[in-house]
Structures are given as C-alpha cells and as structure tokens.
Amino acid sequence: MKAKRVPTLFAHFFVLGVLLLLSSSRAECQKWWNFEDRNYYDPLIAGVREPHVSALALAWADRMPFMVDDQSPRQVWDIDLGAEIPLFGRKFRNDLEGFGFWIPIDFHMIEDFVDDSGPIVNTDYRFGLMAKVRRTVPEDRAWAVRVFVGHESTHLGDEFSIVGQRRFPRDFERINVSWEFLDLGVLYEWPGLRESAWSVRAGATMTLPFEDTYYSTSPGSITQSPRGPVTESKNWIDPYAGLEVTWEGLIPGRRSVGYDLYLSTEARWRSVYDYHKAQAEAAEDRQVSFNVILGIKENGRGKVIGRASPFVRFYNGVNPHGQFRNQKSYTEMGIGLRLVQ
C-alpha cells in the first residue's frame, strides 16, 4: 500500500519541472533539458536488478524450491526488460555533466524449461524515481552520484504456483516480497590503456522506511505458508560494488568503427531471507553474490533502441529471484543477447 505514495511523488516532480522550464529565460532554458536521455550514471551492465533489455536465452540455473523435477542445474531463460525514462534536468558546463531526474521501470522474469508447461517461475517488478548528478574532471574522467527511491514487487508464476500447491501441499509457501527502497550510489569513470573506459561504483540498497521488512508477514497480507508463522526480516541494508570496463574498438572494423569488448561485474553482500527464524529478532545470514557479464558490441550508440550485443553471464550467490532469496549458493549461467545504448 505504501507504493501509492510513489505516483504522488512523480506528480510533484512533473509540476516542478514544468515550473522551472516556464520560469527560465531562453538562454537559461536551453541549459535545461527534458524527456531526452543523458548518460550521467549508466546502469551497471552486470547490475542484476538494473533496468536493461536483455535475454539470457540459453541458460542453466540451479533448481529452486517447489520445482517438480529434481534436475539441477536445469535449462531456464532469464529475461530483463527495463529502461530509465528521462524527465528533466540541467547541464552544467557542457552536455557531459549536469543533473536530472528519471523514472526507472524494469521487469525481470525467469522461466523454467524442465517442468511440464515450462512455467514462469517468478517475475520481479521495480519502478521509482531517480536523481543523478555528474561532474566531469580533466582527462576524460567523471564523478557521479545516483539517488533512487523505488518499489519492488515480486510474483510467482501462476502455473508454477498451481502445480506447487498440488505437489507440495504441506510445504508450498507464497511469500509476498514487496518493499520500498532507497538506493544510493557513487560512480567514478576514467580512461585506461588501449582506449579502455573504466568505471567503478559503490552503493547500498536499503529499505524504506529504514529497518522495514523485505516481505509481508501480517495475517492480512497475501503471504501464505503452511510451515508456520513467517518472521520479519531484520537486515535492511545491502551494500554493493561494481566494476566495468569497455575496450573501445578492440576488434577493428576494416571500414567502420569496429567492435568493443566489455566486462562488467557486480558484487553484492546480499541478505539471505529466512522466513521461519527460530529467533524472530535474529539478523539474516549474508552471502557475497557475484554477477559477471562479458560481451561484445559495435562501437557507438544505437540510433533507436540500442545495439544488439551477444554476451555470456555467470552468477553465483543468493538467488536474486523474488521469494527465492532464501536460497544460498545459487548459480545461473548462460549466453544471451542484450540491447546496449
């Protein structure tokens, strides 16, 4: 229900943006921008829940609870669909720096290809309001900061849930992982050898309000478990770091710009949800969770929806999919295609 506050927040920012544009002189107005993207703080390619358009189409993952067949690892695919919709902002000294506001919206779906009917196992939805500030410094370097207030809602697939309830009537539980969050991040970019563009970032994702639970536990909620009472989560901050490098034009083109090779990594100190703690006040266990993506793409930016880029991915750590975040040492890997701007 708290998610209802977010649209009100959006409305306030729209009104603020319109007032700022209307109140500016023409020269001043042209320093403001609206509804057109700026690359102030690009999503980390390996960011597991960052807004991307990506299909990890040929992939294998460990078996998750309530899957019928015991096969593990098993064939899946993992689809991300998301974007950051630009609202408005203002440049500083040049077009490469400034501040602005975006609405990020993203969906993350995983489908199992082993059980009958190939059920969608889980879909996570996120949306919110994001502010970014970027400042360039000499020699093609830059600092940036991102503040993201959002809501995440997670949903088991209908076929998966129906079959799970039939096959595991004494164990099947549906935990309503649904929470508001504040994500703070800082980014530094610099050029390296052989026209390599490096960036490192660090941040933390925390519940809103602070110290809130990641999932519903009250009797009136849609959390259901035949295993007994569901205990609230106690951890509320997950720190993370990311490192990314793009070697521009590493594969030269005879008459064109050639192809870039990129490597993106995320390490997140994830909480391992525990829905039935013996001690309700106990903090959750944690596990460092790594995501690594290696891909190639044509140099430059796509004109319309981006450039298709083949990639390989390896993930190991806490299962990132909805209520399955109670599963440690989960591995998912595969190859796919993504759109890269």
Added chain:
Amino acid sequence: MPNYNRSLILAAYRAAHPDNLEVEAETITDFDAELFEIYDAALREQAAEANVPINNFNLSMLVFFANQSGGKLVATRVRHAIRFFRSVRPQP
C-alpha cells in the same frame, strides 16, 4: 572569441540539439567553448600524430566529426574523426 569556424559550430550544434529552433548567440558561443574544452587538446595531439595540418578549418571539421561519434572516450571519438577526415579529405 570563437575557437572554431562558426558555420561548422552551427552545424554541430544543430546535430547535437535538433530540438532547439531559436538559439541565442550566447548559446552558440558557449557551445563553441564546450567543444574546445572537451576536444581541443586531444584533437591537436592526434592530428599532429596523423600528419593532419593544424589550422582553423581542419580543427573545426574534426570537432564536428568527433562530436558525431558515439565512442565513450574523447580519445576514441577523436580517433574516429581523424580516420574519417583522412578518408574524405575535406576542403575549405
């Protein structure tokens, strides 16, 4: 004092900001200064290495070409500009 050929700066501005149809002179001057700050040092260095004569027209063309490139790094955009420049050999 503008750094580059005004017509080429107007073309570069138009390409970078196709949504702006009425522009103050001050905005164009600022844009010229922005491009100078971003590209000029790298342009002069790479142009010298590539034996491209350094004069106002050539630098202006190279700034225009570099600002069309989608490379992440200034060095990459300038390299693209010089490669294109050498392939088409523009004349004033």
